Amino acid sequence: MEKAKISTSQLFIVMILFQLSNSLLIPLAMRAGRDSWLAILIATAISIFLFFIYRALYLYYPSLLLTDYTEKLIGKVLGRTLAFLYILFFLYSAARVLREFGVMLLSFAFPETPLFVASALMILVVIYTIYKGIEVVARTGELLFVVMLMLAFFLFLLIAISGLIDISNLRPTLEDSPKILKTVFTETLYVPFGEIIVFTMIFPYLNQAKKLKKTAVAAISITGVALAFTTILNISVLGVPLIERSLFPLLTTIQSIEVGEFLERLDVIFILALIIGGFFKVAVYTYCALIGTASLFNIKEPSKLAYPLGITVLFTSMVIASNYSQHIEEGLNAFPIYVQLPFQIILPVFLLFIAFIKNRKK
Amino acid sequence: MKILGISLTMFILLAGISFGIDFIKGYKIPAIKSLNPLYVMEIPELAIMYLLLLFLFVDPVLSFLQKKRNRK
Structure with missing residues (x-):
């Protein structure tokens, strides 16, 4: 484990940037139709319980990473295998996010640039950041969070000024309640909220462990509200049918902004805010895979892993799917159920149960 | 070399997971089709x-x- 410490405010910012990133980009909870914002809020509430599971595990082993205490909990062979699977899960998730942002860049800003080059440029920045360590990741977050906040403020201001919002697009509410719950448990709970499992690799770096609960709950709640608000904005501007057909609804919403017949095509500017989020998500996932690999394989200089793991993420992002439609289809129908559900909910609950039994006497 | 070995193993396993998900979703000849971005x-x-x-x-x-x- 790297000898570094991050503050609670830094963790707060990194958690928000991490969760917002690709959730702002892709159509979130759209199976619930007009009520997708409700699905997001319900998922936020449930994800706070999920966080308490991760926190309980952390409190049993406050100085160890997730990939370290699995060995203590379920034995050397099984524990190490599970730790390795978690590392693969982090890398695979990083590759998925990288692909999404690569395709987004090509669709909206660089149509002539090859996907490999756009993804390579992004991963090279990520490699440099994770090579420098978690403190640099956190400090970069502090710096970029301000930029993202300002851009978000201007975005909402411009949408409001341009008079695009049509509240009637949101009605009727609660048209199909079971569908909302189905969307929560098959989709929204895993992306982006369940993804905070990755922070079990970062909690040991926190300098004030006592403030973890308040910080993380605040970060999750703010993210949930921000995502619900963005979804309301998308639905009220575009309407459900258009969002369902759009690959990147927020960018389509931004594209429709027209102020005074001269302020148009602002999506290119707001891509900056999305790229900040994407960079963070890939960086946090890859960094957690890096420290996990270093501890699992006993590598003395973890920073040496930055480049090879970054290249692994880059190549995986290229072979993950033959096209973007297939990538999204898998992301909605296969990845949450077969990969995210076990790694984000089933295994942590199982580990917590074992930790409880093992530490009962203490 | 140990680091390179680990990374290569991880890439092979990650590609395997990716092809596995393709297979679950029922895409025909998933392995070859998924390599399309590299072929072009x-x-x-x-x-x-x-x-x-x-x-x-x-x-x-x-x-x-x-x-x-x-x-x-």
Whole structure:
């Protein structure tokens, strides 16, 4: 484990940037139709319980990473295998996010640039950041969070000024309640909220462990509200049918902004805010895979892993799917159920149960 | 070399997971189709790709040469 410490405010910012990133980009909870914002809020509430599971595990082993205490909990062979699977899960998730942002860049800003080059440029920045360590990741977050906040403020201001919002697009509410719950448990709970499992690799770096609960709950709640608000904005501007057909609804919403017949095509500017989020998500996932690999394989200089793991993420992002439609289809129908559900909910609950039994006497 | 071995193993397993998900979703000949983005690369892209792959070997080669020097 790297000898570094991050503050609670830094963790707060990194958690928000991490969760917002690709959730702002892709159509979130759209199976619930007009009520997708409700699905997001319900998922936020449930994800706070999920966080308490991760926190309980952390409190049993406050100085160890997730990939370290699995060995203590379920034995050397099984524990190490599970730790390795978690590392693969982090890398695979990083590759998925990288692909999404690569395709987004090509669709909206660089149509002539090859996907490999756009993804390579992004991963090279990520490699440099994770090579420098978690403190640099956190400090970069502090710096970029301000930029993202300002851009978000201007975005909402411009949408409001341009008079695009049509509240009637949101009605009727609660048209199909079971569908909302189905969307929560098959989709929204895993992306982006369940993804905070990755922070079990970062909690040991926190300098004030006592403030973890308040910080993380605040970060999750703010993210949930921000995502619900963005979804309301998308639905009220575009309407459900258009969002369902759009690959990147927020960018389509931004594209429709027209102020005074001269302020148009602002999506290119707001891509900056999305790229900040994407960079963070890939960086946090890859960094957690890096420290996990270093501890699992006993590598003395973890920073040496930055480049090879970054290249692994880059190549995986290229072979993950033959096209973007297939990538999204898998992301909605296969990845949450077969990969995210076990790694984000089933295994942590199982580990917590074992930790409880093992530490009962203490 | 240990680091390169670990990374290569991880890439093979990750590609395996990706193909596994393709298989679950019922895509025909998933392995070949998923490699499409690599097949359609043009010369500049290939050059960048080989350059990135080449850089992977810089660190192991340098540390090997340093060890050799230290032995002398």
